Amino acid sequence: MLVMQLRYMFSVLLFLQGVTSENVLIWFAEGSHWINLKSVIEELIERGHNVTVAVHSSSPYVNYSEPHPFTFEVFEVPFAREEFRDILDDFVEFSIYEKPHNLLDVVGLRLREIVAAGTEFNRQTCDGVIKNRKLLQKLKAAKFKVLLSDPISPCGDLLAMKLGIPFIFTLRFSLGSSMERYCGQLPAPPSYVPVVMSGFSDKMTFTERLKNILYMHLCSVVNDWIWHGWDVYYSEVLGKPTTFCETMGKAEIWLIRTYWDFEFPRPLLPNFVFVGGLHCRPAKPLSQELEEFVQSSGEHGIVIFSLGSLVKNLTAEKANMIAEALGEIPQKVVWSYAGEQPKTLASNTMLYKWLPQNDLLGHPKTRVFITHGGTNGIYEAIYHGVPMIGIPLFADQPDNMAHMKAKGAAVVLSFVTLNKHDLVNAINTVINDTSYKENVLKLSQIQRDQPMSPLERAVFWIEFVMRHGGAQHLRPEAHSLSWYQYHCLDVIAFLFICLVIILFVLKKCCMFCCRKCRGTRVKKNKTE
Template identity: 70%
Template sequence: MPGGELFAEKLGIPFVYTFRFSIGNTVERLCGGLPAPPSYVPAILSRQTDSLSFMERLQNIIFYAAMDILYHHALWGEWDQYYSDVLGRPTTLCETMGKAEMWLIRTYWDFEFPRPFLPNFEFVGGLHCQPAKPLPKEMEEFVQSSGEHGIVVFSLGSMVYNLTDEKSNIIAGALSQLPQKVLWRYKGRKPETLGSNTRIYDWIPQNDLLGHPLTKAFITHGGTNGIYEAIYHGVPLVGIPMFADQHDNIAHMRAKGAAVELDFGTLKTHDLVDAVNTVINNSTYKENALRLSRIHHDQPMKPLDRAVFWIEFVMRHKGAKHLRPASHHLTWYQYHCLDVLAFLFTCAAIAVFILVKCCLFCCNKCGRITKKKKE
């Protein structure tokens, strides 16, 4: 989105979303009808947990409201007009998106905090994960040479190709102080401080490395795919988030007790050394990572099978209208029962008005009677 749902609407066929998130849960809330009570459902990118203080709840409400206004008035205006022109009738992008039969969300309860869900929303987080395959011979030999100390896997994702010389030397210097062997996915210039225990690769079989029995920790930027591979294999994390959903992802894993978070902007050599030693030597991080892994694997269906089932379900039944909530047919004030509240408030106000008038009338009458008696 946007775009795919317009094709489906023009062709008259049902469509399914595969989704990670929208900023502030805006699309899921406004278009999908997914409930998100701001009292305990943190807004995406807020870096908050489900245990919110008064100020955090206030920030959550303000963030939700700001995102709603931004989407409606700044981001969707032109799309709404475009969709109306293409479809030949008044409509909006959000209305069109709301016709999705299923929303396949690429997370799961091992990662998410408990929250309300709808029957046409399904978690399929980790659908790309699979058991580890054997490593290339040269890589396996290097991994085995680590002995009892094991290895650390390091990747900042496919979008970070290079670092400044200063930052790469800080990182390489920290890695050189570790007793573990390190496999670092990095395409930049070789750092001067690179230690003999660290090897740099243009590409690494990340899932297979994380599933290797000698892997002790994963240094990651916090992308969803890497997070789920770590959960799948039960590997604790050192998170160095940079942008997009990465801060939020690491915040979730930190709250689950399976990660330590570092600030990339202020990162120093001793910070990285301390963080890696903490997640490796403090057994609670490994225990929590394994607990999340057990939760992830203890599902009635594998995530990929569940995604396939619901896509085929929509194909078989030409949609899944019976799973869509009635909220799609309500106005915003009906959804929040503001019309009912307004009616009750009016009734209460009228009742109070009549009661006050009656009291004043009775008081005045009693006053006149008393005055006549005194005369």
């Protein structure tokens, strides 16, 4: 009760601080990234702010045609929605079935082709707003106080620079954390901070530390290749020499969508704020049909199975194998699957094209969550205290599940080598071994035991930037240092030169003294 009262008081104080209605501009993002942005948008509107979302006309996930409590500013792009969706589908299909097994595979020719195509779409999207003078004038006239952007969709920072307003990033990760490290100057000692997508924990062996350093530099090389074209583009738009990373580094606040229940302890900067789980909500009642199915599970409970919104289909062989495995467990199964119904589907399994995932995870009969390892799903499982079985597919998912495995809250399986025996064993292990439930409940307690909710914290910092016109006092001076100054290489070189000079002088002095002593002895011997 005391905790609830404190949270209420914080909410009242935050509301009073942010009571002035301001104009907020959102740079769109796709897929699960849009889910996080929508949570922030809804809270901003609840606090009385006017929100405008800039989105291109071919967005496959942002439905701007339906009524919303916020304004959409739609701009045209020279490609169709189907073309953009094909690029996303190519990336997903490549990642699942051609399967880059580790970071060394990201330089493969096929992936480079996909990345190059995606970059071209992103550049055309930027052109759609940056080179649209009428739209820029309209946005300037709106006098926005801040822009919120997910850097997974480039150009938000560039738009903010053109409009002359401060901007904030919200992100889960970048390849090898390169954006955070090089653009945000976030310290990341490779001795105990695992590179994103390495799959390592903070307790690394010598070999893992060696690989971690190599991965870090490999990611830097890959990002340099990706960013090079953006450096030229950003310089042209801003009319002065600049770089993609330099512009990103001007972000006032970085809202990182994880928290200490997920992350391993590591150094942070004052303008980096953890807001993991900002989309999590208490569970709502299920539909009558779904509730009846869940209740029919009896004491065994239910298993929730979802591979995310991007995976619409599986091969018939893989789908039949999974359905057969699920039919061998005593629990009822709710499976989010839009593909053709598997021939081996058992009576204990129900297929749904869409699931109220958060509400199911919050149901008392839920025993385990089989997931692809997306951050949103993991945080919903943590919030509701549900242990997991991870079948990661691509991007940050293997790394996410490596974190949950290290914290004792999940069993991880390989999608490529997945078979019926492994899946059944994993389900039985997670359900029957109480340590998994105990560990995820500990993470849930950590997630909930905060002075303000992650969503309140995210909105607080957005309003803070609006109230103060930025947060420059939180940005480290590292942004104005060159790479050799940042690593003190100039100081080390100076001290080394000083040391060499001192040693040289000492050597000369010693040689002089030796010659004097030798000359004195020779003169004395001659005299004798």
